[in-house]
Amino acid sequence: MNNDFLKDFISFVVEKGFIWGPEPEIYGGMAGFYTYGPLGKLLKNKVENSVRSIFKSNDIWELEGPTILPDIVWKASGHLDTFYDPIIECSKCKAKFRADHLLEEKGVEGITNNKEILKLMKQKKIKCPNCKGDFKHEIKDESLMMKTKVSGEDASLRPETATVTYLPYKRNYMFFRKKLPFGVFQIGKAYRNEISPRQHVIRGREFTQAEAQIIIDPKEKDNWPEYNKIKNLKLPMWDYKSQKKKKDPSLISLDSLIKSKLIKTKAYAWCLWLAYQQFISMGIPKSNIRIRQHNLDEKAFYADDAWDIEIKLRSFGWTEVCGVHDRTDYDLSKHGEHSKENLEATREDGSKFTPHILEIAFGTDRPVFSLLDTFYEKKEKKDGKTMFKLPYHLTPIDLMIFPLVKKNNLIKIAKEIKNDLDKNFVCVYDDVASVGKRYFRAAEVGTPYCITIDFDSIKNKDVTIRDRDTEKQIRVKIKDLKEIINKLLDNEVKFEKAGKIVR
Numbered sequence: 001m002n003n004d005f006l007k008d009f010i011s012f013v014v015e016k017g018f019i020w021g022p023e024p025e026i027y028g029g030m031a032g033f034y035t036y037g038p039l040g041k042l043l044k045n046k047v048e049n050s051v052r053s054i055f056k057s058n059d060i061w062e063l064e065g066p067t068i069l070p071d072i073v074w075k076a077s078g079h080l081d082t083f084y085d086p087i088i089e090c091s092k093c094k095a096k097f098r099a100d101h102l103l104e105e106k107g108v109e110g111i112t113n114n115k116e117i118l119k120l121m122k123q124k125k126i127k128c129p130n131c132k133g134d135f136k137h138e139i140k141d142e143s144l145m146m147k148t149k150v151s152g153e154d155a156s157l158r159p160e161t162a163t164v165t166y167l168p169y170k171r172n173y174m175f176f177r178k179k180l181p182f183g184v185f186q187i188g189k190a191y192r193n194e195i196s197p198r199q200h201v202i203r204g205r206e207f208t209q210a211e212a213q214i215i216i217d218p219k220e221k222d223n224w225p226e227y228n229k230i231k232n233l234k235l236p237m238w239d240y241k242s243q244k245k246k247k248d249p250s251l252i253s254l255d256s257l258i259k260s261k262l263i264k265t266k267a268y269a270w271c272l273w274l275a276y277q278q279f280i281s282m283g284i285p286k287s288n289i290r291i292r293q294h295n296l297d298e299k300a301f302y303a304d305d306a307w308d309i310e311i312k313l314r315s316f317g318w319t320e321v322c323g324v325h326d327r328t329d330y331d332l333s334k335h336g337e338h339s340k341e342n343l344e345a346t347r348e349d350g351s352k353f354t355p356h357i358l359e360i361a362f363g364t365d366r367p368v369f370s371l372l373d374t375f376y377e378k379k380e381k382k383d384g385k386t387m388f389k390l391p392y393h394l395t396p397i398d399l400m401i402f403p404l405v406k407k408n409n410l411i412k413i414a415k416e417i418k419n420d421l422d423k424n425f426v427c428v429y430d431d432v433a434s435v436g437k438r439y440f441r442a443a444e445v446g447t448p449y450c451i452t453i454d455f456d457s458i459k460n461k462d463v464t465i466r467d468r469d470t471e472k473q474i475r476v477k478i479k480d481l482k483e484i485i486n487k488l489l490d491n492e493v494k495f496e497k498a499g500k501i502v503r
């Protein structure tokens with residue numbers, strides 16, 4: 001953890017209205033719960049819409065299921081029996097920690113057996129991070145499920161959207177005209193009773209997931225027409241062998257991954273590519289992304305093939321942001337068994353089978369945090385300005401609109417322009433302090449364009465647009481503003497070509 005960076009960065013995130021908490025702050029806060037402030041929420045909406053548009057353009061459809069379900073569901077899914085964290089308690093200050101995380105901080109990864117963890121903790125002489133006291137000689141498995149009751153019956157808040165997406169399988173099967181494969185996804189809240197969540201929204205107890213599920217005939221996993229369009233593209237793969245040898249990830253084409261059997265099926269390779277696209281579309285630099293293979297110990301109880309996408313953060317180093325899993329027929333078989341419903345599909349030749357599921361599992365809190373972490377720039381100079389160099393298509397505010405000075409005739413035009421552009425863009429009107437200071441304020445929260453109305457605007461019916469990164473300015477007619485801003489934000493025209501350069 002980079003504490004120097006983190007302190008500045010979090011105060012930026014709080015002061016500028018991105019993320020507040022842990023909530024409830026006025027009562028001292030409870031770890032793992034946060035509020036997205038006005039700019040944070042706008043940013044999160046843009047991230048979620050980016051996710052939606054990538055999935056939809058790949059024929060994956062959005063659903064919205066309930067967040068609370070009776071425990072019979074979680075019994076079937078395996079969560080009630082296996083979704084535990086190994087918790088160890090300090091015998092002095094009684095603080096609880098995840099034992100496996102304490103080991104990870106000492107460089108020991110992937111140990112899942114409690115006895116083994118306890119033995120290694122002793123060997124490494126790990127003490128309580130709070131009080132340096134000794135730990136109890138016992139690891140307890142604590143369930144991650146958030147429990148509740150509905151009409152007296154045991155129920156739980158969902159720990160993932162995935163299961164909730166599988167439950168209406170039969171409805172989906174009919175909707176997609178009994179044809180596999182089909183894809184569905186959900187963006188929504190999930191809850192995990194983490195024992196001591198640190199790392200800000202990277203590890204919340206309440207968080208937003210975005211999980212896509214591809215329902216597929218296991219015999220068709222290598223019959224995936226879309227694969228041929230992308231098979232020569234290269235991804236930054238970090239397989240288990242390279243991790244062991246401490247070698248860097250290498251750029252490998254999907255085709256080579258399939259030929260070398262590092263990845264088992266073409267459909268899975270396509271899912272991995274699609275997951276990677278999600279983060280590229282958000283503007284995360286390629287050099288900050290790697291795709292890490294799970295080792296056998298850390299694979300989830302349902303997963304066959306499992307790789308994670310990780311992003312390099314200045315605050316927390318390499319951080320998992322997405323998992324791509326081949327869940328096989330695990331989910332539909334279990335739910336078929338427990339519900340006694342037939343959750344099969346039928347092939348053209350009449351044969352029946354339980355479909356397999358390929359999953360792209362991520363959330364939207366980690367991408368939002370990653371964007372803030374990646375594009376926040378604190379200038380170290382004395383007169384330095386803070387910049388937030390977010391890609392233009394994701395910024396919370398699209399346009400700031402200023403009258404050059406506080407004169408009624410300029411204010412009137414500025415407000416008319418804002419009213420007009422509000423229908424298409426997120427606009428903010430600002431007339432406080434000098435124009436220079438207003439430019440600073442706009443750049444601090446990432447706003448790509450500022451529109452200034454000056455005295456020439458009255459007779460010439462034109463305004464100045466200023467670009468955040470180049471600080472160049474162009475003059476354009478008021479009547480053309482909407483079209484030009486649209487083209488600029490869609491990257492269809494170069495700034496210098498969009499109007500007459502004035503500075």
Ligand SMILES: [Zn+2]
Pocket residue numbers: 090091092093094095128129130131132133
């Ligand atoms: Zn302690």
